[in-house]
Amino acid sequence: MKAISYRRYGGPEVLEYGDRPDPKVGPDKVLVKVRAAAVNPVDWKCQAGYLDTILDAFFPVVPGWDVSGVVVQPGVSVPEYAVGDEVMGYVREDALCHGTFAEYVAAPVRTLARKPRTMDFAEAAALPLAGLTAYQALHRALRVRKGETVLVHAAAGAVGSLAVQLARHMGARVLGGVRESGAERVRELGGEPVAYGAGFARRVRELAPDGVDAVLDTVGGEPLRSSPQVLTPEGRLASIADGEVVNLGGLYFWVRPDADDLTALADLAEGGVLKVRVARTFPLERAADAQRAAMAGGLGGKVVVTLDED
CATH class of the missing domain: 3.90.180.10 (Medium-chain alcohol dehydrogenases, catalytic domain)
Incomplete structure (x- = not known):
């Protein structure tokens, strides 16, 4: 071959x-x-x-x-x-x-x-890889529930865009950390874009004064380091990109193959939930x-x- x-x-x-x-x-x-x-x-x-x-x-x-x-x-x-x-x-x-x-x-x-x-x-x-990463992180690492507010870093990216769609389907409000070029994409997916740069945490707090319930980091670096500032006291933090998350009180998460989870993603795609x-x-x-x-x-x-x- x-x-x-x-x-x-x-x-x-x-x-x-x-x-x-x-x-x-x-x-x-x-x-x-x-x-x-x-x-x-x-x-x-x-x-x-x-x-x-x-x-x-x-x-x-x-x-x-x-x-x-x-x-x-x-x-x-x-x-x-x-x-x-x-x-x-x-x-x-x-x-x-x-x-x-x-x-x-x-x-x-x-x-x-x-x-x-x-x-x-x-x-x-x-x-598969991006979808399973978002699906397992939201369901297993962060245990997102209906009515919660979730912040997704790099929300216009491959994993981030799927996480926005999945979290919205789970009944969460979704804020998406983005560069300017990704803002419209996040809006299309049902999220609320928040621009990176100086004052990022303040802008998140303006939208969620009591803090967010969960943060999914897909990029690491400065966005990850800003995350504890925007969490509620019991908020959960997970990163798929940066092991430094452990020092911030969060979970470093790795995706794994799972036929049942992948089938669930396929069903959501067929139902028009995921694009x-x-x-x-x-x-x-x-x-x-x-x-x-x-x-x-x-x-x-x-x-x-x-x-x-x-």
Whole structure:
């Protein structure tokens, strides 16, 4: 099969397009013909070696954790799927080796859900990692309840925009920390934008004089450090981006594959609750360019690698 891989740590320049062995389909896996694979920051962080202390890398590594595609072969202990089923997944395993930037991926069944019928393959590939991160952070880390006020940092970003939609669906009022360019996007999603910069905490307090009940940080740095100033005395704080949150009394949260949670996201997407914006697509052989575009940012949506149907 054709795939993207890298033989050493580095930036986009280490990505190679070429032939790789077809994946083996273990008992609990599903062979998926890939139609799209989204680019995520964790891809280039893994590729640069930043996660080397927690994830072994078996070179050459095929990058990518997000995928959508069509089932080619279910494993012998997988009755959930049949040939021809359209699926999406957050295909993270315990080591870096067999990723989704390839014509085929053997995905553990625990990482998959049926693709929303209302989404094309590119949109479906852009949902799993970012969507699961927002969903699990709001439900498990922050335990958001109806009637509460939630502040989402970087609310116009990939995870942030989904968190705004999910928190609104959960019955919360949502304030969204944004740069000026993201304000209209947050309004479209039902949130109330709050501009970053000097006086940010004061502006949040003007909208929520008693403080906010929960803060979801998706960016780290100064927005995270400002968060304790805007929380109620019993407010909850979680970050997916910066371990410094622990020193601020909050929780450092990592997403994990979960088929039930992913199915819940698919149902919400089919019900019109969740929308994903795809900014650019690139063919598989141009995955390095896709990664560069995603790293540059400012696109207002996800970057996705797509493959032809045949």
